[in-house]
Amino acid sequence: MKIEVYKTTEETLRSMTETLIAVIKKSKSKPFHIALSGGSTAQQLFKLWVKEYRNDIPWDILRFYWVDERCVSPEDDESNFKHAERLLFMPMDIPQNHIHRIWGEQEPKIEAERYSEMVKWELPGYSNMPRFDCTILGIGTDGHVASIFNDSMNLLTDQRIYAVSHHPKTGQQRITMTGTVILKSSTILIPVVGADKQEIMEHLVHKQGVYPASYIFSHASTATLFTDRVTE
Numbered sequence: 001m002k003i004e005v006y007k008t009t010e011e012t013l014r015s016m017t018e019t020l021i022a023v024i025k026k027s028k029s030k031p032f033h034i035a036l037s038g039g040s041t042a043q044q045l046f047k048l049w050v051k052e053y054r055n056d057i058p059w060d061i062l063r064f065y066w067v068d069e070r071c072v073s074p075e076d077d078e079s080n081f082k083h084a085e086r087l088l089f090m091p092m093d094i095p096q097n098h099i100h101r102i103w104g105e106q107e108p109k110i111e112a113e114r115y116s117e118m119v120k121w122e123l124p125g126y127s128n129m130p131r132f133d134c135t136i137l138g139i140g141t142d143g144h145v146a147s148i149f150n151d152s153m154n155l156l157t158d159q160r161i162y163a164v165s166h167h168p169k170t171g172q173q174r175i176t177m178t179g180t181v182i183l184k185s186s187t188i189l190i191p192v193v194g195a196d197k198q199e200i201m202e203h204l205v206h207k208q209g210v211y212p213a214s215y216i217f218s219h220a221s222t223a224t225l226f227t228d229r230v231t232e
């Protein structure tokens, strides 16, 4: 995995965005299937894209999916979709049929299966292990990726496409892309910014402890980590 370190959060997110634009422009895949994460980093990215990159990102060829979703209604503040809708899709006027949200309000296991089938159908070459053109991953302060936490590490190697997990502290149900599908993505971009990520970044870079993110770090040859945290 490649690591790029920047001085500020803004520089980090700009660099990640410019890499994404270059990847989209170079790709022969049209439409271009991109899986988004949720959380605070994604929200910062969406604001930046609308403010500074609205004329540079080829929106019309993008088809949006999610890496993970919280099992709540799409109006709930916890919903990853809600923030993308408000901060990105509405301002950029993205057509509804380009947005494939996870139905967090449905029964989780049934929804994980429905979404897996839908992804197989939408991505090229109907396959049991579909390949996203790009996956944007987040890393939590506890080292989780997507909604794969320390107590659900089995989902890193699970052969399903999406599966149900639980937040270890709140018990909130989640639907998450499995590690197997994450690692199959043509490109994986991982923005990790902010002071609260310093400790986990040190652990990950110095290979201290075992986290879901450590597995992705050591297995993702197509990944680039963009960070404003010191990693020497």
Ligand SMILES: O=C1O[C@H](COP(=O)(O)O)[C@@H](O)[C@H](O)[C@H]1O
Residues within 6 Å of the ligand: 036, 037, 038, 039, 040, 041, 042, 067, 068, 069, 070, 080, 137, 138, 139, 140, 141, 145, 146, 147
């Ligand atoms: O719960 C989640 O957290 C991670 C990390 O989010 P951040 O707030 O630290 O940026 C995120 O990637 C994931 O999609 C989300 O559901």
